[in-house]
Amino acid sequence: MSGTDSPATRLQTLFEGQRLTPTQRRIAHSMVRRATDVPFLSSVELAELAGVSQPSVTRFAVALGFDGYPALRRHLREVVPAEPAAATGSYNEYQQAVEAEIENLRQLAEALADPRPVRQAGQVLAASRPLPVLGLRAAASQAYGFAYFAAKVHPDVRLLDQGGTMLHDRIDAAVHAGATALLCFALPRHPREVVDTLAHAKKAGLTVVTVADSAFAPVATHSDLLLPAAVGTGLAFDTACAPMLLGRVLLEAMCDDLPDAQTRLEEFDARAAARGLFVE
16 A cells, blocks of 8 residues: 555545534544544444434434445555554563554655645645634644744734634734735644634635644634644644644745745854853
């Protein structure tokens, strides 16, 4: 199986273009995360994995065009062949969390085999003056990290990492100042305020680019360009190595469409050296 033809990628292709309900998106997301195991799960086991009812799994299969879940499972066994399982029996819980993140990064690398979505997103973000960057709660650190580096090459980056009644006002102010796009980092658990803010941003005329944990995240319906990167769930709190790395890749793509990016970086380095800003 080629690097761009993994079980997760094949499942993702099966779900693309389908009009799924929030519950069905949850099932699809769970299936992608456990792509190699899903062809061998019963409908009850899949329901428990996704945290939904067994009838919801049946309705999901019918929504995909199958007679029922058994027909969907037979199809999956044909298009998502089993892969050799990694020998993780000797790993402790911390090592297992790291291994899961390595797998998330591997899936991200497979997705980036087609660089067009990231390049398109980079062009959209580079052209926006100013560029609002949104991330609340668990995603606030991702938004901050992106905004910190983006400000080195982009003339006007506006970080939106605090919720509240003024959030829509700040979106409106960015639009009035000339913004044409917004970048959002959206991670579980997805705050309702983020979904509402993206709906407001689209209504205000902004093109919404979103880095989310799944193509089926609640923010998907309010995103013009959604770039998925899975989070790790093996520890008490989710880990987000893949979304962070995807943010840096997106920043690189944005730099490619900012002709003075290198000049700005060199100017910053000169100022930093003159101020003795960093310990060499």
